[in-house]
Amino acid sequence: MQRCDTDDHAAYRRVLERDDEEREALLDALTINVTGFFRDPDVWADLRPVLRELSEENGRDGVDVWSAPCADGREPYSLSMLVADDEEVNERRFRITAIDISEEALDAARAGVYETTRTTDIEEELSPLSDPTAYVEQEENVFRVRRSVKSRIEFEQYDLISDGPRTDMDLVFCRNLLIYIDTAYKERLFETLRDSLRPGVPRAREDRDGAPGLRDDFEPVAKRSRIYRYEG
Ligand SMILES: C[S@@+](CC[C@H](N)C(=O)[O-])C[C@H]1O[C@@H](n2cnc3c(N)ncnc32)[C@H](O)[C@@H]1O
Structure with missing residues (x-):
């Protein structure tokens, strides 16, 4: 109004x-699906050194990242673009699994087509990149994510409350979800995120208050952006 x-x-x-x-x-x-490319720019700035560290050769065959939840895909696409855009990150080592409970959100994510509207300025959202045209094709107000950016990402339907943990993730994004989750389910969700991580690697998460029992397992990497390392 x-x-x-x-x-x-x-x-x-x-x-x-x-x-x-x-x-x-x-x-x-x-809608609760609100998202954006490079949402909260400080987080993405603080992530660069984390990505550089993760991309160093470590005897493993790659770096596994979980975008949970991914909504319409702009979070995992931001990551895929950033690893290609940052010269100190070895983009070839990154594999991204992006999940959401909503099939509709996942359809939009797989399509990877975004439009500038009165409330969303896609060009502005992509401005942290040195050369956005390397990652999206633009036709007037419509932006299509390029195949090279998509090729690093697998999209999957997944319920973070009931489907349990994954394994051996090096980095987990869990952003702007907890506000929608009932307190009764928060602890289980934290356990799922924790148990999905390889110990000793950083994760991005939004808040530690919901799970007092798990706090000691994590050390802050960048407090202002709520990036934590799971010590195991
Ligand atoms: C606000 S979006 C956050 C997207 C992105 N992480 C970001 O920060 O921009 C919240 C997403 O959580 C998804 N979601 C809600 N409950 C979920 C659950 N139990 N498991 C997986 N995804 C869920 C919704 O479908 C929605 O797409």
Whole structure:
């Protein structure tokens, strides 16, 4: 209502009835699938040294990253673009598994097509990259993620509450999910994330308050961005 400068619900309803863009903006504002390329730029800045460290040869055959949950794919695509964009990161070593509970979100993620709208400026979102055109094809307001960026990522449906842990992940992104999860399930979710990690590697997560029993297992790598290393 503020955005349209309407005084009451009836007036806002009339705006919605005639304005497609406002209907889309309202849906964007209400959905829990809100995401973005390079969402929270500080996190991505703090991740660069972590990615550089992980990409060093360590006797293993690669670096496994879990984007959990990935929503419409912009989080794992950001990572895939960043490892290619940073000259000190060996992009060939990275494999990304991106999961979400929502098939609809995963369909959008697999398609990898994003549009600039009144509430989303894709060009602006991609601005941390040195050369965004290397990673997306742009046609007016539409941006298609290039095959080279997609090739590092597997998308899968997965329920982080009931499907249990994965194994041997070197880095786990779990961002902007806990706010939607009932307290009763938080501890199980933390255990799933912890048990998916190879000990001694950093992870990005949003909050440690929900799982007091697990706190001692983690050391901060970058406190402002809530990146932690699982000590095991
Ligand atoms: C706000 S988005 C976060 C996306 C991304 N991590 C980010 O920070 O931009 C939250 C996503 O969590 C997914 N989700 C909710 N419950 C889930 C669960 N139990 N397991 C896996 N994904 C879940 C939703 O479908 C939604 O796409």
